[in-house]
Amino acid sequence: MTQNYRVENTGLINRDKKLSFKFNGKKYSGYEGDTLASALLANGVHLIGRSFKYHRPRGFFGAGVDEPYAVVQLFRNGETEPNIKATEQELFEGLEANSVNCWPSVNFDIGAINNFLKIFLPAGFYYKTFMWPKSFWYRIYEPFIRKAAGLGVASTKHDKERYEHKYEYCDLLIAGSGPSGLASAYAAAKNGAKVILAEDKPRFGGSLLTSDVNIGNQSGRDWAEGIVSELKEMSNVVVKNRSQIFGYYDHNMLVMSEKISDHLPKTKKFHPNKKLWYIRAKEVLISSGSIERPIVFGNNDTPGVMLSSAAKEYLKVYGVLVGKNPLVFTNNDSGYETAIEFKKNGIDSLVLDTRKNPESEIINEAKSLGIKIKFSHVVVAAQGYKRVKSADIASISDNKKQLGKIENIKCDCICVSGFWTPTIHLASQSGNKTKFNEDIDAFIPGISKQNETTLGAANGVFSLEETLKTSFQAGNEISKKITKTDKKIPIPNVVEKKSSQHDKFWCVPLPKGKNYKRFLDFQNDVAVSDIEIALREGYRSIEHVKRYTTLGMATDQGKTSNLNGLQLVSEIENKVVPSVGHTTFRPPYTPVSIGAIVGREVGKHSKPTRKSPMHSWHEKNNAVFVDAGVWLRPRYYKKGNENLFEASKREAKNVRSNVGVCDVTTLGKIDIKGPDAAEFLNRVYTNAWLKLPVGKARYGVMLREDGIVMDDGTTTRISENHYHMTTTTAQAANVLSHLEYYLQLVWPELNVNVVSTTEQWAGAAIAGPKSRDLLQKLFPKSDVSKEGLPFMGYMEGDLFGVKARIFRISFSGELAYELNVESDNGNFMWEKIMEVGEEFKIQPYGTEALSTLRIEMGHVAGSELDGRTIPYDNALEGLTSKKKDFIGKRSLQRAAFIAEDRQRVVGVVPLDKKTSIPEGSHLVKDANAPLPNPKLGHISASCWSVEYDNPFSLAILKDGKNMIGKKLFVMSPLKNKIIPVEIVSSHYVDPKGERVRS
Amino acid sequence: MLYINCPHCGMRSQNEFSYGGDASIKRPELNKEISDNEWNDFVYNRKSLRGKHLELWQHISGCRQWIKVERDTATHEIFRTFKADEEVAS
Numbered sequence A: 001m002t003q004n005y006r007v008e009n010t011g012l013i014n015r016d017k018k019l020s021f022k023f024n025g026k027k028y029s030g031y032e033g034d035t036l037a038s039a040l041l042a043n044g045v046h047l048i049g050r051s052f053k054y055h056r057p058r059g060f061f062g063a064g065v066d067e068p069y070a071v072v073q074l075f076r077n078g079e080t081e082p083n084i085k086a087t088e089q090e091l092f093e094g095l096e097a098n099s100v101n102c103w104p105s106v107n108f109d110i111g112a113i114n115n116f117l118k119i120f121l122p123a124g125f126y127y128k129t130f131m132w133p134k135s136f137w138y139r140i141y142e143p144f145i146r147k148a149a150g151l152g153v154a155s156t157k158h159d160k161e162r163y164e165h166k167y168e169y170c171d172l173l174i175a176g177s178g179p180s181g182l183a184s185a186y187a188a189a190k191n192g193a194k195v196i197l198a199e200d201k202p203r204f205g206g207s208l209l210t211s212d213v214n215i216g217n218q219s220g221r222d223w224a225e226g227i228v229s230e231l232k233e234m235s236n237v238v239v240k241n242r243s244q245i246f247g248y249y250d251h252n253m254l255v256m257s258e259k260i261s262d263h264l265p266k267t268k269k270f271h272p273n274k275k276l277w278y279i280r281a282k283e284v285l286i287s288s289g290s291i292e293r294p295i296v297f298g299n300n301d302t303p304g305v306m307l308s309s310a311a312k313e314y315l316k317v318y319g320v321l322v323g324k325n326p327l328v329f330t331n332n333d334s335g336y337e338t339a340i341e342f343k344k345n346g347i348d349s350l351v352l353d354t355r356k357n358p359e360s361e362i363i364n365e366a367k368s369l370g371i372k373i374k375f376s377h378v379v380v381a382a383q384g385y386k387r388v389k390s391a392d393i394a395s396i397s398d399n400k401k402q403l404g405k406i407e408n409i410k411c412d413c414i415c416v417s418g419f420w421t422p423t424i425h426l427a428s429q430s431g432n433k434t435k436f437n438e439d440i441d442a443f444i445p446g447i448s449k450q451n452e453t454t455l456g457a458a459n460g461v462f463s464l465e466e467t468l469k470t471s472f473q474a475g476n477e478i479s480k481k482i483t484k485t486d487k488k489i490p491i492p493n494v495v496e497k498k499s500s501q502h503d504k505f506w507c508v509p510l511p512k513g514k515n516y517k518r519f520l521d522f523q524n525d526v527a528v529s530d531i532e533i534a535l536r537e538g539y540r541s542i543e544h545v546k547r548y549t550t551l552g553m554a555t556d557q558g559k560t561s562n563l564n565g566l567q568l569v570s571e572i573e574n575k576v577v578p579s580v581g582h583t584t585f586r587p588p589y590t591p592v593s594i595g596a597i598v599g600r601e602v603g604k605h606s607k608p609t610r611k612s613p614m615h616s617w618h619e620k621n622n623a624v625f626v627d628a629g630v631w632l633r634p635r636y637y638k639k640g641n642e643n644l645f646e647a648s649k650r651e652a653k654n655v656r657s658n659v660g661v662c663d664v665t666t667l668g669k670i671d672i673k674g675p676d677a678a679e680f681l682n683r684v685y686t687n688a689w690l691k692l693p694v695g696k697a698r699y700g701v702m703l704r705e706d707g708i709v710m711d712d713g714t715t716t717r718i719s720e721n722h723y724h725m726t727t728t729t730a731q732a733a734n735v736l737s738h739l740e741y742y743l744q745l746v747w748p749e750l751n752v753n754v755v756s757t758t759e760q761w762a763g764a765a766i767a768g769p770k771s772r773d774l775l776q777k778l779f780p781k782s783d784v785s786k787e788g789l790p791f792m793g794y795m796e797g798d799l800f801g802v803k804a805r806i807f808r809i810s811f812s813g814e815l816a817y818e819l820n821v822e823s824d825n826g827n828f829m830w831e832k833i834m835e836v837g838e839e840f841k842i843q844p845y846g847t848e849a850l851s852t853l854r855i856e857m858g859h860v861a862g863s864e865l866d867g868r869t870i871p872y873d874n875a876l877e878g879l880t881s882k883k884k885d886f887i888g889k890r891s892l893q894r895a896a897f898i899a900e901d902r903q904r905v906v907g908v909v910p911l912d913k914k915t916s917i918p919e920g921s922h923l924v925k926d927a928n929a930p931l932p933n934p935k936l937g938h939i940s941a942s943c944w945s946v947e948y949d950n951p952f953s954l955a956i957l958k959d960g961k962n963m964i965g966k967k968l969f970v971m972s973p974l975k976n977k978i979i980p981v982e983i984v985s986s987h988y989v990d991p992k993g994e995r996v997r998s
Numbered sequence B: 001m002l003y004i005n006c007p008h009c010g011m012r013s014q015n016e017f018s019y020g021g022d023a024s025i026k027r028p029e030l031n032k033e034i035s036d037n038e039w040n041d042f043v044y045n046r047k048s049l050r051g052k053h054l055e056l057w058q059h060i061s062g063c064r065q066w067i068k069v070e071r072d073t074a075t076h077e078i079f080r081t082f083k084a085d086e087e088v089a090s
């Protein structure tokens, strides 16, 4: 077969460029400018897939975004993508696509057996069937359904394509480049407004591409081309094709997906596949047009039954006949346009018009062309399985209830027109209160909620003349309010054929004794009978009917099915459509690739990576890194074949016996300045701050107002009105916001400023019995003796020409100091410490050793300050002042917080002194108690004590204060461990704190 | 995405802000004796209004100022915004 259905002398395809492609493994050819759908139809291929539920054969129903059937699995450049509409996918050389929903093949489909087992799959089948016996679900039903259903297979490979995001602002965003979009864009652009015009198809012009009209003495198509090329030249206008505005969000934010590479065999180097635009528009003009709706009749899902507008588009845009013996079935004048187009290409058709004796210009034209017409006639049922072979037709009574004698006529396609449904999705998404328009049997936008205006067919205006007039006006008036410029554009003359009234007829009655399936929703296989069942079973709300039957819930979102569904519900319920109401339109209007939504935020770009100034040194010295929030911190420094456990033990031991150095740059740092700084700290921290002298640091705990510990850290008085606060790495951002909240909103009378200085300082902790000796060599000019720099003391020093801050603070339980230098000098500081420290056997230590050291000495950290504990729980109640008020103090009087058996931090040692205790394990009294075994507490942090050479953990334990010395069990069902343990003091090492003060 | 008029910076998208809850809540004064109920009202009890709501937002990725935003919680319409120390006339 070589494009037997392609006709000469019509279409916008490039016949000089032939393209070859494969469908279901078979080779075909098409032309540049084709869609996959038009190219297949040119080759006479109508069978493209199987339906979702009954696996009935599926063909093409539309020619664009409204297509419910023709969903394929696409293969392009070694990648695969499911859920691609063949009607939207542009053809490229080497394209390969497969049918979905059919197994093992589109021609022989096992799932079609469902068609004969319909009894199992009526409305609500998701809820009713497969429920019994229960065990069958996992083993039989579910795997079978998964295999038989679904709309394709997602790739399991990493997507190599790149997707970009773009933020844009404009005066007018115009959705759709049909007559109303072009006219309004032109008028607004001439007034100098910043305009974005978006068209989802590759070609601009919308209905002007297929309609037989004249604008300003040229064809509609030429007029559109002229306007588009003029707009493209204007610097204040962005014109985008292949760009679908799919969502209208709050405050006039719209999102558009631009396909940049999908029409090419391969994405160009440095080009994205798609670009997602976030557009904040001052005004939005919706010119999204309308979609033809079907008439419901028997077997109306047979391949070859399609919208008459689609048949016309395949002919006028692609030069493709959807059949050579067409039957047109219409309730309005649009069907005649299709019949005339066939005739012009030498194809005779028969028109069935449900109306009795309509008269109009276009009907007269059809008559004069010799087109056969039968008025008051309907298609009762299509016949043929994989392709329409004939149609049962009959006359219909004036009241549309009685069918005449049924006659079978041969045909190879049935082009249906049930009038037009405005595309109101965007308006509805914006919150517009839509209203039902009796004249067109459809909803149109009503009162706008946001700055949106709907124009043309989307607003139910089907006359071109009126559309152009109102759109030029709207474009001019809306833009002139923004730009204060008023360039009057003359509205061009329009020549179009006037239409006669359509027939409010949408569903052909069943003939006696026949039980044809009459489908409403073609993608989800929802038939008239399903809606009837739902209503019979008591569903009333249209939202419930939708969910029960899945009407309109497929990937096409019911673009062709919703209104007929509403008509049916209103008919059965004896209500009018507006009182039934339509279901909510939700974004996206059409499926959007997950890749486009994610954009560049994948892999390492999914979050920023923060590195300390010493990062490259750590890398060079075999550091194994760990994520600490967005920071990368050395977890340990690997020597030889060491594992984590061995390395961290070595590093921690070296701190206890010699001296170690740890990168603490990641700690949050906040500069606090102002005459009221001391008073502010006194309110923020639980302990007293008014008497801290200059040159001294103090450990502080801050609470939230609910009494829960928020963070801890040291703050140092640098000078009279200048403090340097440190926070934990994790809470740095929250603490800053917390401080700003109180300064700006609660106590604005305090004269204090806070600013984050985390990035300004590089930090190194040097810890161990030899740290003072090292410090003295690093700062030979400073007196860092026990007296010169006592515990919690602070001084500035000169580190080989670099200004450094020296804090005598300890997180390890050892004599320790923390050095800060400006970030740029961080590496210099580190290298000097390593160089000078060599004689003291210095070793760097990572977060794992850091944890070991702090756990051993019972210093609480993030795993205890977990947002659920109060100062008492962390043995920090000694730091809560009785004399002064502070943030969260009043909450500490809550009954639960002062309970006698309140939880408290304790130490935990396994009785065998060997078994490591998994973090997160529960502490229980009796390991054999029936489940659920009452939990007394949990293990918050575990380490291998280098001091005692056995496992040691911290735990938050109920009545912890009175549990010291008791024997309990640690249970970890996850690790399948039960460990007998003894509860000890949390201060396992140096309980009196003698070393830090030495 | 909301479009919020920061009184210091102008119109900015929501992703530059973080939400801070009901702006009508007043923290009890320090050192004042108050009942459990009063304190609970301050810490926990919120009206969760449907409709016009005065709330706090912080322009964290901008000027870092806490601001007050009068917003409809059902429609997301923003009526007015205020600086932290600005008097809110109803």
Ligand SMILES: [Zn+2]
Pocket (backbone or CB within 6 Å): B006, B007, B008, B009, B010, B059, B062, B063, B064, B065
């Ligand atoms: Zn701001």
